Amino acid sequence: MSEHKKDIDAHSGVATTGHEWDGIKELDNPLPRWWLIIFYATIAFSVVYWVMMPAWPTLTGFTHGVRNYSDRAVVAQELSALKAQRAPEFERLMQVSAEQAEQDPALMNFARAAGKAAFGDNCATCHGAGAQGGKGYPNLNDNVWLWGGTLDDIEHTIRVGIRSTHADARFSQMPAFGKDGLLTEAQVTDAAEYVVKLAGGPAKDAAAVRGATIFGEQCAACHGADGKGDRTQGAPNLTTGLFLKADPAAVASKDWTSLRGSIVAQITTGSGGVMPTWEQRLDPATIRALAIYVHSLGGGEATVDPAAATPAAAATNPTR
Amino acid sequence: MDGSSPPPAVTTHRLIAASAPAHDVERADVEAVGSVAYRKLYKKREPIYPKAAQGVFRRAKWAILGVLLVIYYATPWIRWDRGPGRPDQAVLVDFAGRRFWFGPIELWPQEIYYITGLLILAALGLFLFTSLFGRVWCGYACPQTVWTDLYLWVERRIEGDRAAQIRLAKQGWTLDKIGKKAVKHAAWLAIAAATGGAWVFYFGDAPTLVREIFTGAASPTTYGFIGLLTFTTYALAGAMREQVCTYMCPWPRIQAAMMDEQSLTVTYRKDRGEPRRAFRKGESWDGRGDCIDCKQCVVVCPQGIDIRDGLQLECINCALCIDACDAVMEKMGRPKGLIAYDTDLNMDRRSKGAPERFDLVRYRTVIYALSMVGVAALMLYSLATRQTLQLNVIRDRNPAFVTLADGSVRNGYTLKIINMQPRARDVTLSIEDAPGAVMTIPGATVAGDVAHLRAAPDAVTETHVFVALPREAVHEASHTITFAVSDAVADADGRIAVDRNPTAFLSGVHDDD
Numbered sequence A: 001m002s003e004h005k006k007d008i009d010a011h012s013g014v015a016t017t018g019h020e021w022d023g024i025k026e027l028d029n030p031l032p033r034w035w036l037i038i039f040y041a042t043i044a045f046s047v048v049y050w051v052m053m054p055a056w057p058t059l060t061g062f063t064h065g066v067r068n069y070s071d072r073a074v075v076a077q078e079l080s081a082l083k084a085q086r087a088p089e090f091e092r093l094m095q096v097s098a099e100q101a102e103q104d105p106a107l108m109n110f111a112r113a114a115g116k117a118a119f120g121d122n123c124a125t126c127h128g129a130g131a132q133g134g135k136g137y138p139n140l141n142d143n144v145w146l147w148g149g150t151l152d153d154i155e156h157t158i159r160v161g162i163r164s165t166h167a168d169a170r171f172s173q174m175p176a177f178g179k180d181g182l183l184t185e186a187q188v189t190d191a192a193e194y195v196v197k198l199a200g201g202p203a204k205d206a207a208a209v210r211g212a213t214i215f216g217e218q219c220a221a222c223h224g225a226d227g228k229g230d231r232t233q234g235a236p237n238l239t240t241g242l243f244l245k246a247d248p249a250a251v252a253s254k255d256w257t258s259l260r261g262s263i264v265a266q267i268t269t270g271s272g273g274v275m276p277t278w279e280q281r282l283d284p285a286t287i288r289a290l291a292i293y294v295h296s297l298g299g300g301e302a303t304v305d306p307a308a309a310t311p312a313a314a315a316t317n318p319t320r
Numbered sequence B: 001m002d003g004s005s006p007p008p009a010v011t012t013h014r015l016i017a018a019s020a021p022a023h024d025v026e027r028a029d030v031e032a033v034g035s036v037a038y039r040k041l042y043k044k045r046e047p048i049y050p051k052a053a054q055g056v057f058r059r060a061k062w063a064i065l066g067v068l069l070v071i072y073y074a075t076p077w078i079r080w081d082r083g084p085g086r087p088d089q090a091v092l093v094d095f096a097g098r099r100f101w102f103g104p105i106e107l108w109p110q111e112i113y114y115i116t117g118l119l120i121l122a123a124l125g126l127f128l129f130t131s132l133f134g135r136v137w138c139g140y141a142c143p144q145t146v147w148t149d150l151y152l153w154v155e156r157r158i159e160g161d162r163a164a165q166i167r168l169a170k171q172g173w174t175l176d177k178i179g180k181k182a183v184k185h186a187a188w189l190a191i192a193a194a195t196g197g198a199w200v201f202y203f204g205d206a207p208t209l210v211r212e213i214f215t216g217a218a219s220p221t222t223y224g225f226i227g228l229l230t231f232t233t234y235a236l237a238g239a240m241r242e243q244v245c246t247y248m249c250p251w252p253r254i255q256a257a258m259m260d261e262q263s264l265t266v267t268y269r270k271d272r273g274e275p276r277r278a279f280r281k282g283e284s285w286d287g288r289g290d291c292i293d294c295k296q297c298v299v300v301c302p303q304g305i306d307i308r309d310g311l312q313l314e315c316i317n318c319a320l321c322i323d324a325c326d327a328v329m330e331k332m333g334r335p336k337g338l339i340a341y342d343t344d345l346n347m348d349r350r351s352k353g354a355p356e357r358f359d360l361v362r363y364r365t366v367i368y369a370l371s372m373v374g375v376a377a378l379m380l381y382s383l384a385t386r387q388t389l390q391l392n393v394i395r396d397r398n399p400a401f402v403t404l405a406d407g408s409v410r411n412g413y414t415l416k417i418i419n420m421q422p423r424a425r426d427v428t429l430s431i432e433d434a435p436g437a438v439m440t441i442p443g444a445t446v447a448g449d450v451a452h453l454r455a456a457p458d459a460v461t462e463t464h465v466f467v468a469l470p471r472e473a474v475h476e477a478s479h480t481i482t483f484a485v486s487d488a489v490a491d492a493d494g495r496i497a498v499d500r501n502p503t504a505f506l507s508g509v510h511d512d513d
């Protein structure tokens, strides 16, 4: 860009910058004034910004600016404002019973929304975002409940947890029949065959007959003579085919080869899952909202009428 | 700046030509500011002082300007009684309430396609008019033209016509000049503010808003938009004017594709005008053109161009040069129409001695007209048969389906019942083509696959519905079931509103088991 060989473009009559790239030269037109004004305005703005807002790092921290602004403080403020705004509804939720709350559309809507948010934060990790569960983690949408599906049952379970550290935790223990040598491998297989039969699967007759005897001796005490389980001690109903400890895909497609394997494994190890107690982590109103949310997922049971516990009635629960 | 040798005196504002005229036609010794010969890519804006024109087209333009401004300012004040609880403004775009009110028509956000239809109609109308009459939109109806005209009128009231304005511009800053400029800009700003003010009235109840605006109770958004439109009106009509048409507006470029050699445009009939030359009394008109080079067409042009340079992108076809030249021709005793609405084809024909003709009916115009009729008919039909009860179904995705203890399969759906009537509706919700289906709706009585619900007036009512099918009824991984809502009573027109919506019912089951 030396002055002495100022290159004037013949076509436009404008000086070029003097650089040339593969025969292409750049015209040295002045910048538009409006552009320059905006450019200087941005510089002025940034200076004002440095003075007003946190801008520069220092050795020990950063310059806070005249406004001493902090995104973190703003978020904290907004959160507490939100909490304060919701407080009256949470309060109302605890003033009535959970059933009454369900009858009040406004309160029900609030509880469902609050419950859904709390579910996403706390429960979805195990039960899934849609509460659809997984192998070993109960599906909360269906009408199969180990410890009861009424509002009170659900609320209590969330509070104390299952096999948790809580003193009143829901607790059940299935023996590890195979692992601990209570039954031989063949006996385990036979018992599993009988469970297949109970669940309406294609059982091998001879094995199932042998298994029935073993079931009567070892399993009926908890699961009941008819295999329908016992909610007072958290013993699952084995006749539904909706096995908790099996792959949900196999349950849905009734893949009996896979299911049979899962039943054998469960009788062998007697494993039981753990659900934490939420009493220390969540406040009572949030737990209630959670219970209402889970209860509204479609499988919740009515409190008063024990007859509603029969599967068909519960599926179409008319009270809700 | 441009580096090239500067053009010869671009604008010399002398009013009387050197050669004494032998007639009372005013002569201007000027070059058009935007004349083709001196048009440069990078050039400072040259001020244009268009002279007031008088004539047929000027009068027509004043009339159109008046009508358009009245429509713009008065429309928000037209009332329309829609009954209690509904706005009584005839034209209202209610963003907060998500409604568009247009007289008897109420549009919901999902019916925005009617607006699309209107825009398509407007575009086709523009195409049709452009192919027939060139840039009539630019010349007469475009807001840029209308408001610039209004601003020019105000300017002339205060500063006088072209000659006085030029004098004022050249003179030093006297008190008189400062006063005139202050009054002018104040008047311009007042018009601009009124323009912005009227704009916001389309988006809220005008009487309420006007009170709020003056008491300082209106929302910052309202003031913001008034400010924005005040600024744009002032800047575009006061300061930028012809630059908007020449540099900012896409329409001059687009219209080039709409026009053909049969479109009417403001044309200098060079076949008649050339060779141009100043006219001396007693001179014969033989062997010379009718243009006496008085440049009255140039000084009235708000775009600062010379129509005699031919068809130009800058020309907005405002026809003021026609008025100017017609007045000259009258004084000279020559036929009017040296500058006139004409077509390229006719110039060609005349030069070959063939008769002129202008066809309104051409392939292009017929296609545009038919498309307009088609779109309008389609819109009218859809408006007349519009559903006022609609059902949207959103299937729960997570979980997609739930197997229940007795083997039956359950799906969940969120239903949105859209009631566009101002009355609450008792609707029947049923499931079709799914025998044995059992519906569960929290808070509603359900008998098997039929439920009765209440749809709130003029609102979307949302309900969550569970549908269970017994295991025997499920044969495939995906079934189609159809939800239907129907009103309990007939509408005013005697029809019972019904809407159906098929959706999928997923089971995870394959029919072999």
Ligand code: SF4
Pocket (backbone or CB within 6 Å): B268, B273, B290, B291, B292, B293, B294, B295, B296, B297, B298, B308, B324, B325, B328, B338, B339
């Ligand atoms: S076209 Fe008409 S107005 Fe323009 S210079 Fe010629 S005579 Fe005058």
Ligand code: SF4
Pocket (backbone or CB within 6 Å): B266, B297, B300, B301, B302, B303, B304, B305, B306, B307, B314, B315, B316, B317, B318, B319, B320, B321, B322
């Ligand atoms: S040339 Fe004539 S029609 Fe075109 S903008 Fe100028 S005055 Fe209007």
